[in-house]
Amino acid sequence: MNPTWSRFNVTSVVLGFAFLYLPIVLLVVFSFNESKLVTVWGGFSTKWYVSLFHNQGLMDATWVTARVGVISATVATVLGTLAALTLTRYTRFRGRILFSGMVFAPLVMPEVITGLSLLLLFVAVGLDRGFFTVTLAHITLTMCFVAVVVQSRLVSFDRSLEEAAMDLGATPVKTFFQITLPVIMPAIVSGWMLAFTLSLDDLVIASFTSGPGATTLPMKIYSQVRLGVTPEINAACTILIAVVAVGVIIASVANKRREVQRQLDEQAAQRG
């Protein structure tokens, strides 16, 4: 293939990237604005970043979001992995289709409905809304995503690895922890990261299921924006974008490196 930078190609690329990233670039630029007015440039400054760290409300919300994310992602990963194992390994049990349908339903369920139904449930059982209920709701939301990611790995898993382990004297439990789990670990880690990200940016379900003292960062940002956008919010968002971007870049670089190393190893092995 011969990459030619025709006028059409350049225009497409520029338009495409502008469409995707212009809003984000503006947000980042204005986070360094000296002026208090969000849309008027008043010179470069990092004062909003300083004031951000003195905004107790935002810092609290960040801390809540981080805890909700870690706990819900971890529990969802355990449950989602178990669901994926059941779905791939026990292909013949009564109600399997119903079970798989129910595991994957939250994928397509509108968040408003999930949030509302959870709210009604928590009210009905008399559960005080707060940190616990948000975490529970996020587990419900993210578990199915973990199940999908882990299941796709398990489908291509070579069962003879487990048979070999048992043949060599490992009990089924040992086989699971020493062979199956390590081999599917990359998928489990991606599942966890996906669950964490989903929990991190969920606004709808959190608004329904959260209570006083358990305001997550997206909720906090949203409520502040309603009172008027301050450059402080821009700064908070910029930090959030930076964190996510660094995470994604590290993950993909590590992945690429592993891939390249693997190819080199295999070529070396073929040469003998």
Add this chain to the structure above:
Amino acid sequence: MKSLGSIRRDFAPWNDPNAKPYIQFENVTKKFGDFTAVNNLSLTIFEREFFALLGASGCGKSTLLRMLAGFEEPTAGRILLDGQDLRGIPPYRRPVNMMFQSYALFPHMTVEKNIAFGLKQEGMPAPDIEKRVAEMLKLVKLEQFAKRKPHQLSGGQRQRVALARSVAKRPKVLLLDEPLGALDKKLREETQFELMDLQQNLGLTFVVVTHDQEEAMTMADRIAIIDKGEVMQVATPAEVYEAPTSRFVAHFVGNVNMFEGKVAERAANTTRITGATGAQIVVENSTDSKAGSDIVFAIRPEKIKVTSKKPADAVNALEGEVYDVAYLGDMTVYHIRLDDGQMIRASALNAARVTEDPLTWNDRAWVSFRPDAGVVLTR
């Protein structure tokens, strides 16, 4: 002493009525739903034997191996190992180890960790494990690859790691599922001899599943030919080739010519057969050949001589035309169309560089063979 084939076998417990069987399949049946993979099969394997299960894919040979390893339980019948009934014993408590067709090396472990895995499971002390792993690495000549992961090895090296891992625990029986299937031809031939030496040195019982008849013939003491979940014949490679007991076995192993006919006349040592088209051939007596019965005479291509003139002393000589001829270097293959229409495949070893009697396409030719050159089959 006369013997079938060119190898004298001193190890032959199957001919000794007092020999104790080591592995016994007794009327074993295995069904998967409606499909019968193994049908009322009985088989005896002796200690230190190199035993091959040979058959086309889907014939049930792998199921037999998996039942021995404990991954499948027989639907009916039982399997004994050294006198012990294996029913209900899970794979991780059976004194057998298996080498998998895909090798099933643990991708997240180094070569030495792979080999040590089974030893760790049985709680062997660490210094002993280290010693045994070193010994195994030496055995398969992979000492300098101990720290590598499986994906850093070539196909042949992976195969040797799988082998080392499966013999590290010194199992009573080693099961090999198509052990050389993934290797290229040259490496496969080398490895066949290595496997035989290994089996001799370790004194283990080997049960190998293969669809490659040459592989089975090379390595095994005895071969069981399996078709549709049933044993067709259990015999040494030479017996399977030179004395097949059925048309299926004769066809399955090597090339064969079949003369269909009826028993015309029985003399003291020989039987005269009238072929379907009237050709007369004389063969050695078989117990099954009663006068008038339908039989088949099966003869291997290399037992048939092709000449341009009728040999003076030949008992059996049939005339035809050279239909095709192929020079393969070590031998020449002829396809002769007999005058009655039957196509005969014959091959001649090119023992000399120069031949007195060259043949070409469409030449008239005679095929001749001795009365004891083939076998009479009724099945």
